[in-house]
Amino acid sequence: MRADVYLWAVRLFKTRATAAEALRSGQVSIGGTEIKASRDVKPGEVLVLRRTGYQQHFEILGLPRTRVSASLVSGLLREVTPPEERERRELWEFAQRASAGYGGLGRPTKKDRRDLSDFME
Numbered sequence: 001m002r003a004d005v006y007l008w009a010v011r012l013f014k015t016r017a018t019a020a021e022a023l024r025s026g027q028v029s030i031g032g033t034e035i036k037a038s039r040d041v042k043p044g045e046v047l048v049l050r051r052t053g054y055q056q057h058f059e060i061l062g063l064p065r066t067r068v069s070a071s072l073v074s075g076l077l078r079e080v081t082p083p084e085e086r087e088r089r090e091l092w093e094f095a096q097r098a099s100a101g102y103g104g105l106g107r108p109t110k111k112d113r114r115d116l117s118d119f120m121e
Contacts, residue, residue: 001063003028004037009067010077012049012058022049046080053092057081 001009004020007028013019022028023037027050030041041047041060049056062076081089108116 001041002037003035003039003041006041006060006063007047009064010073011067011070012077027051051089054089055081055085056089057085 004016004023007013007019007022008016013022020037023035026034028035029048029050030039030045041063043060043062045060047058047060049058057080059078059080060076061078064072064076068076
């Protein structure tokens with residue numbers, strides 16, 4: 001099965017086009033080598049996806065015939081990301097949530113600033 005179709009079928013990417021773009025830009029590798037969209041993937045290989053700030057490692061367990069539901073993905077793919085990469089991912093996600101601040105609620109009120117000041121002391 002083609003790499004771009006596999007990444008789309010197991011729901012690692014929302015569309016096949018975004019999977020192909022990630023492959024083209026070198027975000028996906030197998031065995032330390034960046035792969036092309038047309039490369040055939042096989043069970044037992046480990047995919048490495050470079051995301052912003054961290055990497056995810058997945059072992060291919062099986063090949064689907066077509067896109068599968070989210071509940072069936074666990075039978076086709078297993079995450080084997082090392083603990084240090086999982087920690088980097090958690091820190092990155094925490095930083096993203098923290099930098100979001102109020103999430104578009106606007107400027108903090110005087111009470112919000114006081115509460116934040118009390119919390120920081």
